[in-house]
Amino acid sequence: xxxxxxxxxxxxxxxxxxxxxxxxxxxxxxxxxxxxxxxxxxxxxxxxxxxxxxxxxxxxxxxxxxxxxxxxxxxxxxxxxxxxxxxxxxxxxxxxxxxxxxxxxxxxxxxxxxxxxxxxxxxxxxxxxxxxxxxxxx
Numbered sequence: 001x002x003x004x005x006x007x008x009x010x011x012x013x014x015x016x017x018x019x020x021x022x023x024x025x026x027x028x029x030x031x032x033x034x035x036x037x038x039x040x041x042x043x044x045x046x047x048x049x050x051x052x053x054x055x056x057x058x059x060x061x062x063x064x065x066x067x068x069x070x071x072x073x074x075x076x077x078x079x080x081x082x083x084x085x086x087x088x089x090x091x092x093x094x095x096x097x098x099x100x101x102x103x104x105x106x107x108x109x110x111x112x113x114x115x116x117x118x119x120x121x122x123x124x125x126x127x128x129x130x131x132x133x134x135x136x137x138x
Contacts (some may be wrong), residue, residue: 006047
């Protein structure tokens with residue numbers, strides 16, 4: 001798998017997303033469709049870079065600002081930017097239990113430290129699992 005292509009510029013791990021897996025799993029696509037209240041044909045995604053930064057199942061009609069910014073600056077990841085972190089990566093509580101957008105900065109730091117391949121193989125799934133399923137720790 002091309003982990004650079006399947007990791008959004010903002011650090012989201014598209015390769016671990018249920019909507020990415022729903023491309024090839026009809027049962028998962030139907031379940032996501034019911035849960036999200038969207039047609040089954042929309043309950044899928046090819047990944048941020050493959051979709052040009054427009055994630056239809058999120059109701060987007062234009063590329064996200066982080067995607068556009070990295071394209072304009074000619075960088076692969078927001079973590080490569082001299083202005084990292086910026087407001088394009090700001091965490092939000094709205095829908096935090098449904099979408100993993102609050103793990104972006106943590107992922108980008110791990111990518112910078114480990115490299116995208118090692119992060120993808122060794123940590124990305126665990127970060128997502130911790131975010132959605134572990135208890136809050138201080």
